Every structure is written in structure tokens, then in C-alpha cells.
Amino acid sequence: MSFKWKDEYSVNVIEIDNQHKRLLELGDELVDLAMGNQDIDYYDNIVRVLEELKNYTVYHFGYEEEMMKKYNYNGNEKQSFEHMFFIKKVEKLVRRDVDGQQREVIMDLLNFVADWISSHILLEDKKFGEYLNSIGFN
Numbered sequence: 001m002s003f004k005w006k007d008e009y010s011v012n013v014i015e016i017d018n019q020h021k022r023l024l025e026l027g028d029e030l031v032d033l034a035m036g037n038q039d040i041d042y043y044d045n046i047v048r049v050l051e052e053l054k055n056y057t058v059y060h061f062g063y064e065e066e067m068m069k070k071y072n073y074n075g076n077e078k079q080s081f082e083h084m085f086f087i088k089k090v091e092k093l094v095r096r097d098v099d100g101q102q103r104e105v106i107m108d109l110l111n112f113v114a115d116w117i118s119s120h121i122l123l124e125d126k127k128f129g130e131y132l133n134s135i136g137f138n
Contacts, residue, residue: 003027003113009121011129012138016067019060020121026053027113034106043099046106050098053109054090061087064128073131075124082120 003024010017029049033042061083068076089112098105132138 003031003117009117011121011125012133013129014138016064016125016129019056019063020125022056023053023060023113024117026056027110027117030106030110030113034103034110038103041099042102042106046098046102047094050090050094050105050109053113054087054094057083057087057090064125067132068128071132071135071137073128075127075131079124079128082124086116086120 003026005021005024009020009024011020026049029045033045033049036042061080065076065080065083067073068079073079090109093105093109096105
């Protein structure tokens, strides 16, 4: 599993693409943790990535939702709901027994982020990008 940027992820809005690239970088950090030596304690690294992912997504989703409101995007409510779901999922993982379940937490988060890319970025964010492009924003 890799979270390297691909052109197919682009929504053709520079700032949103840059923010998505950062989210993919965080996903790649999780891959590195998952591939690491099973005998090493990764607790601090896992907690750091979880917190950074949560904080960055709050920032990123806030940015997208402001843009949706500013440019009267009809899919705003659906996007906001999906964003809230993502944040709640990460918060739930943060509250888990990360120390005792390091491998499970990493794998759960990896699967969730991979699903998010295919179900949200490649579908919902693409629609929003197309909308912004149609009104001349990039």
C-alpha cells in the first residue's frame, strides 16, 4: 500500500491538491510504521501521526467547507457530514488502547485512509473541484 501522489487524485485546485498531498504524506508515515520491525514500540510515533492527522484534517476540512460556502456549492452538507465522520473515526482511534494494540490501530487507520481516498477524494472532492473549475476557480 502506498500513499504517493498520483495525477488522478488532483481536483485541479492548487490549494486543495497541496492539502491532499499532505494527507497522503501522513498516510505514507503510517505505511512506514506498519512495515517497521514488529519488536519495536511505535507508540509515540503512532500517537503523533494520529494527532497530526486529526489536526490537519480539521484544518483541511475547514478550508474546503469555507470554499463550499463561499462559492455556493450544493454538495456542502454531504461533504460536511463525511468530514465529520472522518474526524470522529480518527478521534475514536486516538482513544483506543494504542499502546496495547499498535498493529491493529495502524492497520485500521491505513484501511480507513485508503478507503477515504477512493470514496471521498476521488468522488466527492473531484465533484467539488469540477464545480470550482466550472466557475473559473483553480
